[in-house]
Amino acid sequence: MIRRYWKFLLPASVLLGILVILMINLSSNLVYFHTPTELYTEVAPSSDRLRLGGQVVAGTVEESGEMLVLTVTDGREALPVEHTGVIPQLFAEGQGVIVEGTWDGETFRSDTMLIRHDEQYRTEDNQIYDSVDHQLEES
Amino acid sequence: MTSRRRPSWLDIAAVVAVVGALVFAMTSPRVEAQGDSARMLFIHVPTIWLAYLAFAVTFIASIAYLVTKKLNWDLIAGSSAEIGVVFTTVAIIGGMIWGKATWNVYWTWDARLTLTAIMLFVYIGYLALRRAIPDPEARARRSSVLGILGLVQLIPVHFSVTWWRTLHQTNTFRPRDIQMDGPILAALLISVAAFTVVYVALLRHRYELAQLDLAAHEAAAATEGPVAGDAVSAPSIGSSGA
Known part of the structure; x- marks a missing residue:
């Protein structure tokens, strides 16, 4: 057998x-990227390249010369980012982004930016199929 | 053998279904966050669904072969895996085009993308294994083992976006909580149904071809057998025996 x-x-x-x-x-x-909370609590500042992901905080985006200054949050902590490089088409306030670069303990300096869009497919009247359940969850 | 057959009702249904799905895909409302690039959804989701379906059929047919020892099951397993490899490739290429438009990269080594690429290569390996074994019985026995084991990786492929943090967005279809508006969902389901008809039509043709291949192999074995035997027995004429 x-x-x-x-x-x-x-x-x-x-x-x-x-x-x-x-x-x-x-x-x-x-784990493709770290959250701002992780950078503050777990990841030691160094010259190693890493990825940071989160949402662009509304009202923080500023262009200064070649540089784009913004703040990225995971809902708990917010981290300032200085980005030099291509800005993707879908970049917007409130959008999920992933930036690649180094972290010195205060500011994240990135040269590559990716968009991390969510899994929701809303139409322009901003609905999703199960909107009733969703409202219940939020309240 | 019939020489040139008319396309069957299934072939016609597949073409009609895809054309119909295309109309729905192009006229469905725009996705608010992504715009028209999100129409890639109607290619990307159905093709990866077909890959899952095709590999699941390979899994079931491989078990059926091991239980019944009927070669036809093995032919279905091999035919289905071939279609699965094609549609995994289409899903990856479509995903890359979509990724460039939204993420700003064609490819990156996040968990979903990496595991999907591994899945593709495992099934290409399965097809290579089949080609490496000429004897139908041995081929069926050995490839069915891989056909069964191969399916296990679909679980990490599918749940990679939940288990690990990825660039790829998480699953839109969650149990009883679909993150999609009705009209887009309807167009997507029509597209999935249309691609499924295409799969059935392709599988039928590939399976028929595999049966012809097997018949040709057996016919060749039947005629070649005595010829090889003659060559061996020829020296015995000179000797005393036989």
Whole structure:
């Protein structure tokens, strides 16, 4: 009985083992970006490149020369960002962004900006299919 | 064998469904946050749905082969995986075009994108494995193991956006909480249905082709067998025996 199934069980267990090891090792690396809260509490300032993600705080966006100054928040902490480089088309106040660069403990200096749009597909009258449930959640 | 067949009702239905879905896709209301680039939704979601469906069919057909030992199940498994690989590729390419328009990058190594790429390569490996084994029985036995194991990775692929922080947005379709407005949702469901018809039509053609391949292989084996045997038995004429 075991002889019949070892051909199946051996690759299955090897594959499962690789998958588990991969998951454990990647679980920290698979985090694509850090939040402002994490930068303040967990991530030590250094010259290493990292990614910061959050929403652009309304009223904080300012252009000064080549630089775009903005504040990014995760709802708890807000972090000032100085961005030099291309500004994506969908960039706007309140938009989710991911910036790539270095953090010195006070300001995040980025040269690459990505847009992280949400999973909602609203029409221009600002509805989603399950809007009743959604209102209940918010109140 | 029939030489040139007329397209079946299924082929016609597939074409009509896709054209119809295209009309809905192009006339559906604009997505407020993204504008017209969000119309990529109507290609991206149905193609990755087909990839999931195709690999699930490969999984079921592989189990069915191991239980029944009927080669036809293996032919379905192989045919379906081939379609799955094509549509995974289309989903990735469509996603890249969409990503450039919204995220500002074609590709990045976040969890969803990386795991989807791995899934594509595992199933390309599955197809390579099938080509490497000429004997139909051995091919069916060995590839069915990979066809079953391969499906496991669909779970991390699908939930990667929930389990890890990614650039890719989280799942829009959450149980009883769909983050999409009605008209867009309707157009998307029509598109998913249309692509599913395309899958069924493609699978039928590929399966028929696989059956012809198998028949040709068996016919060749039947005629080649005695020829090879003759070559071996020829020296025995000179000897005393036989």
